[in-house]
Amino acid sequence: MALATRTDRRPSLPRTVWDSTVGKKTVMAVSGLIMLLYLVAHMIGNLKIFFGPGDFNHYAHWLRTLGAPVMRWEWTLWVVRVGLVAAVVAHAVSAYQLSRRDIRARPSKYVHNKPRASYATRTMRWGGIILGLFIVWHILDLTTGTVHPGGYEHLHPYQNVIDTFSTWYGNVIYITAVVALGFHVRHGFWSAAQTLGVGNATRDRALKTCANGLALLLTAGFASVPIGVMTGVVS
Numbered sequence: 001m002a003l004a005t006r007t008d009r010r011p012s013l014p015r016t017v018w019d020s021t022v023g024k025k026t027v028m029a030v031s032g033l034i035m036l037l038y039l040v041a042h043m044i045g046n047l048k049i050f051f052g053p054g055d056f057n058h059y060a061h062w063l064r065t066l067g068a069p070v071m072r073w074e075w076t077l078w079v080v081r082v083g084l085v086a087a088v089v090a091h092a093v094s095a096y097q098l099s100r101r102d103i104r105a106r107p108s109k110y111v112h113n114k115p116r117a118s119y120a121t122r123t124m125r126w127g128g129i130i131l132g133l134f135i136v137w138h139i140l141d142l143t144t145g146t147v148h149p150g151g152y153e154h155l156h157p158y159q160n161v162i163d164t165f166s167t168w169y170g171n172v173i174y175i176t177a178v179v180a181l182g183f184h185v186r187h188g189f190w191s192a193a194q195t196l197g198v199g200n201a202t203r204d205r206a207l208k209t210c211a212n213g214l215a216l217l218l219t220a221g222f223a224s225v226p227i228g229v230m231t232g233v234v235s
Contacts, residue, residue, distance in 0.1 A: 021101065024094040029192035031091040036185065036214070038084060043221040049234055050224075053158035060157045088135070095128060127184040134177035141170075165229035174226050182219035186211050 017023035045063075049056045067076040137147065142160055145152030149170065150163030164170040189211040193199040199207055228234035 021098065024098050024101075025195045027090050028094040028098065029195040031087040031094070032188050032192050034087045035084065035091065036189065038080075039181070039185075039218055040214075043218055046225055047221060049158060049161060050228060053156075056158045056161075057156060060155060088132075092128070092132065095124075099125070123183045124187055127180040130177060130180040131184060134173065134180075137173060138177075161225065162229055162235065165226040171226045171230060175223055178219055178222045181222070182215040185218055186215035189214055 011019070018027070045059055048059045063077055064074045140146040141148050141164055142157065145154070145160070148160060148163060149167045150160070152163075153159055165174070190199070190207055193203075193207045225234070
């Protein structure tokens with residue numbers, strides 16, 4: 001009788017939601033919006049590099065003392081990092097599982113014919129892979145200094161950024177990732193709005209305009225840093 005009770009136990013509500021297609025799309029949308037908010041804040045912080053090394057290095061120090069005296073050195077920064085890792089993992093896992101579910105749901109004739117994925121699907125898929133690889137490189141370059149091209153200086157991000165963007169490959173990697181980010185945000189923002197029930201026939205045009213604006217803003221904002229170094233504006 002005890003065995004039958006354990007076997008017949010219903011799955012928990014979180015598990016039921018996660019196992020559903022709607023649940024995975026919701027997780028993907030919410031985690032994507034969390035990362036988008038971070039990207040906007042991160043871009044604004046990056047632009048402080050145009051005010052010189054004093055402002056930029058002070059900003060990096062301020063990030064580590066955020067929340068003081070309640071939060072100790074780098075505690076708030078690590079809370080943000082852990083939250084971002086959780087959002088990235090949730091986003092990537094839900095995207096992968098939805099993609100596999102979509103493939104399994106296709107009629108067998110489509111499996112054999114292998115039709116080309118839509119432009120948006122290809123952009124999101126490859127953009128996600130490019131961004132995932134870039135995140136690893138970006139951390140190893142400017143956070144840990146493992147692959148940094150110059151003499152990495154802890155708490156001196158201004159000089160570290162100059163070193164990275166003084167190399168041709170640093171510029172290529174960063175700008176490629178930024179362009180991929182723009183395309184990802186452009187389609188992802190609109191998709192998230194549809195998933196969360198914000199979009200409708202009357203709002204679609206405004207949402208697409210907002211998505212295009214955000215994508216352009218982030219692409220231009222992030223790309224301005226390596227371009228600034230290459231042109232000598234930041235030196």
